[in-house]
Amino acid sequence: MNDWQPVTELECLLDALETELLSATDEEIRDALGHRQPAHLAFRAVADAAAMPETIGWPPGVISQPLESVLRPREKLRFP
Amino acid sequence: MQRSAERSQIQPARLARTTEQVARALRRLTDADLLRLEALARLRARGLPGGVAWSDLLNEAIRRALDGSRPWPPGVPLLAFLAQIMRSIWSELCRRDSLERRQVLMAVSRDSDEMDPERIVAATQALATIHKLFTRDAAALNVIAGLADGRTAQEIRAIHDLSEAEYDTIRKRIRRTLLRQGLVGGKP
Numbered sequence: 001m002n003d004w005q006p007v008t009e010l011e012c013l014l015d016a017l018e019t020e021l022l023s024a025t026d027e028e029i030r031d032a033l034g035h036r037q038p039a040h041l042a043f044r045a046v047a048d049a050a051a052m053p054e055t056i057g058w059p060p061g062v063i064s065q066p067l068e069s070v071l072r073p074r075e076k077l078r079f080p
Numbered sequence: 081m082q083r084s085a086e087r088s089q090i091q092p093a094r095l096a097r098t099t100e101q102v103a104r105a106l107r108r109l110t111d112a113d114l115l116r117l118e119a120l121a122r123l124r125a126r127g128l129p130g131g132v133a134w135s136d137l138l139n140e141a142i143r144r145a146l147d148g149s150r151p152w153p154p155g156v157p158l159l160a161f162l163a164q165i166m167r168s169i170w171s172e173l174c175r176r177d178s179l180e181r182r183q184v185l186m187a188v189s190r191d192s193d194e195m196d197p198e199r200i201v202a203a204t205q206a207l208a209t210i211h212k213l214f215t216r217d218a219a220a221l222n223v224i225a226g227l228a229d230g231r232t233a234q235e236i237r238a239i240h241d242l243s244e245a246e247y248d249t250i251r252k253r254i255r256r257t258l259l260r261q262g263l264v265g266g267k268p
Contacts, residue, residue, distance in 0.1 A: 004200065006200050006203040006204040006207055007174075007199060007200060007203040008230075009203070009207060009228040009229065010203040010206050010207050010228070012227060012228050012229065012230040013207065013210060013224065013227050013228040014123060014124060014126075014167075014170075015167070016227035016228075017123055017210070017227070017254070017258060018120060018123060018124070018163055018167070020251060020254055020255050020258065021116060021119050021120050021123065021255065021258060021259070022116070022120070022157075022159060022160055022163060023255070024116060024119075024255045024259065026110070026112040028252065028255055028256065028259070029112045029115055029116065029259060030112070031256070032255075032256045032259035032260050033115060033259055033260065036115065
């Protein structure tokens with residue numbers, strides 16, 4: 001057995017399941033989840049960030065401080 | 081500052097277009113889209129090194145999409161684009177976690193591709209967690225195993241003697257389980 005097999009298997013499986021989720025229809029989502037709402041906290045960042053250019057007058061082409069303050073600091077996540 | 085330097089290398093017009101398009105598309109996401117996105121992030125976060133929750137993964141993907149560090153390719157749907165970014169982040173985190181451990185242990189050189197036992201254990205645990213979602217559905221487990229082996233739908237159908245309709249029905253059950261069970265538990 002290849003030592004890396006579980007890692008390779010996980011990568012293949014995640015890719016395949018991701019494709020399945022992307023292909024789920026709205027009807028399937030309604031059937032599976034009923035009236036469940038998306039997780040509030042995670043999507044507050046989505047909504048705020050998406051609204052940012054208009055509501056705060058974010059200058060085109062510039063990622064300004066307001067966006068940095070809405071989206072959590074990269075350092076916190078230890079991203080390079 | 082490194083990020084400022086990175087930004088200055090991106091042409092403003094391109095950045096503005098990308099940012100505006102991403103922001104507009106994000107605003108248009110329906111609740112169903114957001115649930116799809118949440119399910120994608122939760123799925124991808126399984127097996128990640130400690131301390132990174134699914135919402136962190138999603139947050140970073142949105143940040144990269146908005147700041148233009150990952151340009152949105154024409155013709156790619158937004159959810160698929162965000163899923164691609166989360167996949168990249170997932171790979172980065174797995175590689176970095178593995179490298180950090182190896183550096184600490186000083187057991188192998190930086191460029192070595194030798195086995196990382198902890199990464200293998202983490203992958204094994206993540207696979208077990210996903211399999212656990214389908215323990216009551218033997219047919220789904222067969223398909224899951226085939227997918228993990230990198231097999232095509234046609235190969236999986238041939239191995240398990242499944243018609244196209246049967247295979248599609250199993251896929252629907254897999255999607256349903258992923259949505260119902262995959263959206264619970266894990267770090268927020």
